[in-house]
Amino acid sequence: MVATLHRAGALVGLAGAAVFAGCSAPANDGDAAESYADGTYTADGSYATPESVETISVTLxxxxxxxxxxxxxxxxxxxxxxxxxxAFIGGISDEVVGAPIDELSVSRVAGSSLTSGGFNEAIEAIKADAAG
Structure with missing residues (x-):
C-alpha cells in the first residue's frame, strides 16, 4: 500500500509540474489496464470452512x-x-489459462466454492507483486 501511495504522489507531482510548465497532463479516463511484469509468481490464500481455516498456494x-x-x-x-x-486443483487450469489476470475472479471450480476464495486472495497478492 505504501508503494501505491508513493506512486500516486509521484503522479500528482508530475501532473503539477506539467501544469506549472504551461502544459497540461494527458487525460486519463480510468480505463487503462494495469501493467504487469512477465514472470512466475507464487502467493498463498486462505479461506474458512465451517470446521477449519484452509490454505492453498498458487503459482502462475x-x-x-x-x-x-x-x-x-x-x-x-x-x-x-x-x-x-x-477437485479445484484438477479444474482450475481450464478456467484461468489464457485469461488476462485482471479478469480473474473464480467463484466455483469443479464443485468447490470455498477454495475459490483462497485462490482469489492469492491472485490479488500476485497482481500486487507483478505490478510492483
Whole structure:
C-alpha cells in the first residue's frame, strides 16, 4: 500500500509540474489496464470452512498480463477439504489459462466454492507483486 501511495504522489507531482510548465497532463479516463511484469509468481490464500481455516498456494506465470500456466497446491486440514481442494486443483487450469489476470475472479471450480476464495486472495497478492 505504501508503494501505491508513493506512486500516486509521484503522479500528482508530475501532473503539477506539467501544469506549472504551461502544459497540461494527458487525460486519463480510468480505463487503462494495469501493467504487469512477465514472470512466475507464487502467493498463498486462505479461506474458512465451517470446521477449519484452509490454505492453498498458487503459482502462475504471466506473459503480457495473461496467465500462461497455473499450479495450485493444497494443504487440507480435513478429509472434506482434501476432496474439494483436489477437485479445484484438477479444474482450475481450464478456467484461468489464457485469461488476462485482471479478469480473474473464480467463484466455483469443479464443485468447490470455498477454495475459490483462497485462490482469489492469492491472485490479488500476485497482481500486487507483478505490478510492483
Amino acid at each position: 506465470t504471466l506473459a503480457d498480463g495473461v496467465v500462461t500456466e497455473v499450479a495450485v497446491e493444497g494443504d487440507p486440514q480435513l478429509p472434506e477439504s482434501e476432496s474439494f481442494q483436489s
